Amino acid sequence: MKVSNATPKVKTDFKTALENRFNPKDLKAMGKEFVSLSRGGTMNRDLFIANAFVFLLGTRLLTSRDKDEKREIKIRDIPTIIIAVVGVPIIQNFFEKPIQNKLGFGFMEKGSKPGLIATIANGIFKGPKEGAVSYGKLEDWYVFNKEKTATGFEGFTKRLEDRGGNLKKIFSSFGGEIKEKIDTMFGKDKKVIDNETFRKTLNGSPEGKKVLSLVEEAFKQEKNAAFKQASWARTIPTLLGFGITLALIGLCIPGLNIAITERVNKKRKAEELAAKQSQGVQEAPKAEQAPVETNLIKQYKK
Amino acid sequence: MKIQTIPNTNYEANPNQRNLAGKPANTSFKGLGQIGKDIASGTFRMTEKGGFFLEFLIVDSLSLILPRIIIGLNRDKDKIGHLNYQAGAEEAGRELLSGPSMNLIPMAMASFAVRKLMPAIKINKDTFEGINESFKNVINKNTGISDKSQLTRKLAEQVFDDSFGTEELKGYRARFVDTLEKATQSKPRLALVRKFANSKLFGKTPKPDAFDDAEKAFNDLVFEMNNKAAKGMAPLDSYAIGLKKLDAEGKIENAPTSSKTFFEDFHNYTKDSRGMVEKFIKKDAAQSVEEFFKKASSNVKKGKIGLAALAFFVVGGFLLYLPKVYQIGKVSPAAQSAKRAQDSVEKEGGAK
Numbered sequence: 261m262k263v264s265n266a267t268p269k270v271k272t273d274f275k276t277a278l279e280n281r282f283n284p285k286d287l288k289a290m291g292k293e294f295v296s297l298s299r300g301g302t303m304n305r306d307l308f309i310a311n312a313f314v315f316l317l318g319t320r321l322l323t324s325r326d327k328d329e330k331r332e333i334k335i336r337d338i339p340t341i342i343i344a345v346v347g348v349p350i351i352q353n354f355f356e357k358p359i360q361n362k363l364g365f366g367f368m369e370k371g372s373k374p375g376l377i378a379t380i381a382n383g384i385f386k387g388p389k390e391g392a393v394s395y396g397k398l399e400d401w402y403v404f405n406k407e408k409t410a411t412g413f414e415g416f417t418k419r420l421e422d423r424g425g426n427l428k429k430i431f432s433s434f435g436g437e438i439k440e441k442i443d444t445m446f447g448k449d450k451k452v453i454d455n456e457t458f459r460k461t462l463n464g465s466p467e468g469k470k471v472l473s474l475v476e477e478a479f480k481q482e483k484n485a486a487f488k489q490a491s492w493a494r495t496i497p498t499l500l501g502f503g504i505t506l507a508l509i510g511l512c513i514p515g516l517n518i519a520i521t522e523r524v525n526k527k528r529k530a531e532e533l534a535a536k537q538s539q540g541v542q543e544a545p546k547a548e549q550a551p552v553e554t555n556l557i558k559q560y561k562k
Numbered sequence: 563m564k565i566q567t568i569p570n571t572n573y574e575a576n577p578n579q580r581n582l583a584g585k586p587a588n589t590s591f592k593g594l595g596q597i598g599k600d601i602a603s604g605t606f607r608m609t610e611k612g613g614f615f616l617e618f619l620i621v622d623s624l625s626l627i628l629p630r631i632i633i634g635l636n637r638d639k640d641k642i643g644h645l646n647y648q649a650g651a652e653e654a655g656r657e658l659l660s661g662p663s664m665n666l667i668p669m670a671m672a673s674f675a676v677r678k679l680m681p682a683i684k685i686n687k688d689t690f691e692g693i694n695e696s697f698k699n700v701i702n703k704n705t706g707i708s709d710k711s712q713l714t715r716k717l718a719e720q721v722f723d724d725s726f727g728t729e730e731l732k733g734y735r736a737r738f739v740d741t742l743e744k745a746t747q748s749k750p751r752l753a754l755v756r757k758f759a760n761s762k763l764f765g766k767t768p769k770p771d772a773f774d775d776a777e778k779a780f781n782d783l784v785f786e787m788n789n790k791a792a793k794g795m796a797p798l799d800s801y802a803i804g805l806k807k808l809d810a811e812g813k814i815e816n817a818p819t820s821s822k823t824f825f826e827d828f829h830n831y832t833k834d835s836r837g838m839v840e841k842f843i844k845k846d847a848a849q850s851v852e853e854f855f856k857k858a859s860s861n862v863k864k865g866k867i868g869l870a871a872l873a874f875f876v877v878g879g880f881l882l883y884l885p886k887v888y889q890i891g892k893v894s895p896a897a898q899s900a901k902r903a904q905d906s907v908e909k910e911g912g913a914k
Contacts, residue, residue: 295870299684299823300613301672302665303873308618311664315878344621370798383687395607396822400785400800408789411796418795488596491603498606502620509625 286377289384296383304382305345312341331524336517340509346380347505348498353379355497356392364452365430365486366401366423367494369393392494402487404479413476421455428453431471433489434478441471615665622661630657637895641902649895655888660881667880668873677751680865681830681837682858689824690862692805692817693831694855696720697838701851713839714832718742721828725804726787734787741783744776745829777825784821 296304303311317337324330353374360368371388378385393401401423404416411418420430428446432439445461445468446453462468478484609616634653637646676684685693700716707713718739726734750756750771760766785800803824807817819827832839838858845854893901 295867295874297668297672297866297870297873298614299686300615301669302614303668303870303877305614307870307874308664311874311877311881315881316660319882340626344618344625348617348621395603395610397799401796405789408786409792409796410790411792411794415792415794415796419798422795423798488600488603491607492599495599495603495606499602505621506625509621510629 281376283375283377286375286381286384290377290381293381293383298382305349305380309342309345312345313338317341328521328524332517332521335520336513339513343505343508343513347508348501349379350376350501351504352497352501353391355500359493359496360424363429363489363493364426365433365490365493366420366425367392367398367490368424370423392497395491395494398490398494399487402479402490403482403484404476406480413472413479416479417459425455426452427455427458430486430490431475434475434485438471438474438478441467441474445471615669618665619662622657627654627657627661634895638899638902641906646895648898652888652895656884659884659888663880664877667877668870671873671876672869675865675869676830679836680862681833682862683865683869684830685827685862686819686823687863688807688817689805689819689827690831691807691859692819693717693721693827694838694859695807695817696724696805697842698851698855699724701842708843710840710843713843714746715739715743717832717839718828721803721805724806726791728791731787731791734783737783738787741776741780742825742828744772745780745825746832747773747776749773749826749829780825781821 290306293304294307294310296307298304302308317333320333320337321330324333356368360366369388369390369392371390373390374385378389401419404413406413409416417427421427428442432442445465446458462472479486609620612619630653631650635645635647635650637649639645672684682690697717697720700713700720704713704716707716719735721742722735722738726738750773756769760769781801784803788797788800788802791797799820801821803819803821805817805819806814809815831837834840841858842854849857
């Protein structure tokens, strides 16, 4: 007897993912905050795009001389401006959670994930935004200041846990003796051990407590290995954001533009050739008839 | 014969055993990979402070400005015999002036507007409402005070009471008020530029700045307070200041802000004659407190929108005028290139 899965695994297709990230209410909120500057004085991203569309592209379209230029502006300039302005935050946003989960170092703010529009339109997202924290905050999370932290080392590690960190991975990043002891206690394989089990095991043995005290000392250093690794983890989404944006603008869009231009030219040449050929076919019968007529006339005149 | 092995306890078979004394066990060998990671993290940490301006500058320079300058310089290089300086210069002019200026112009305008016209524009809307609430409480408790410095001091006290007014933090009140009051001192102009010019990059020692030092002391104090008051888990945001404001229905709502921006916000809020404190003192006696704050909020909102709209059109005007600036010579490089192509075809045709 075949028993089908009670809850079959549904693959989230692109359309559904987009629907989840796109909230039409955000558009209305964006409209209200549209004309505003950021704290640093720059135009908000959506206002910037509008400005570029009106004054850069608008004038180019008006002064363009032919169909080709207009097409090139649409294919090359419109995506370039949009990607240059919103590419980095959107791509960064996309990679943050997966990288945090994969590497086991928490570097994201507690809050709700903003939709696509809220990512690019400043000031419309209410409440804490889930996104990569600043490096300063990361330093606060990964450097232990014993005198100032009233909740002690336990509160410090709880915060790391709370922000999505995997304690085994974080502690192991210190390397050396700490890593050796952890490997001895939990095995060298890359098995993921959840934080609760990890904590219980460490607190339950003298060897484990030694590890905890070593880790506490390690965290006191300002540029400790865990902080460096966390900084790197936090940097990866931004790096990807810049890298992919630059690749899209510098390589993909010009490439697409060239490919489309060539295709249009080929089509045009083919049409011209076809037109020439059809003209040539019409001329041939005319030439054949002419000699016959003159002959008849000549014959008549005779 | 039994051979007795003598255990080697006297020398370090494992170099890591050096760390048994409780010293941190960080690996001392840094692979190239770790150096690369550190450089990347450090670079992006520096660019973080630049915000959207720096992010766009990097994307614009690397993907648009540089490639187009290179293409321009190499245009018809074979036909001319050397780099095409006019085409390169025009590409440089157009791209360098259009991209970065779209950010620099609004930044300059905002800086002027905040400094000379309406300092409260810079304050985030929720934070502004939050400080207003605290100020309203001050006014209601202290009717009749018309001394600006006294009101400012009372405002600082009220901010403490509203955000940190718990038993265990009571001892910090005086320090908080003293430190926050220092925000009213003048802020030097072009602070970032000055800092850059005097930084270690050029081998100079950074000059001490009273405002910066006070701001740092304020941040450290808030850090200490938040960590002291935390229960169970270390605070997620050690620099949080929990202001409160009233929402549309009059209910109390949180208006959290960070000490990192609050110090400057307090400076702008209380700034000399354009700040809210003196404006309140000089207000019309007939106007009620509620009316004053309602009008102030509405004015700030209008100021923000007006500034943004003006910046939009100034940038637009600049972009429209820009071609006249970067165009060198009467004939564009594109037309020159087309002419060169035509000439070379004629030459070839003539030779035949």
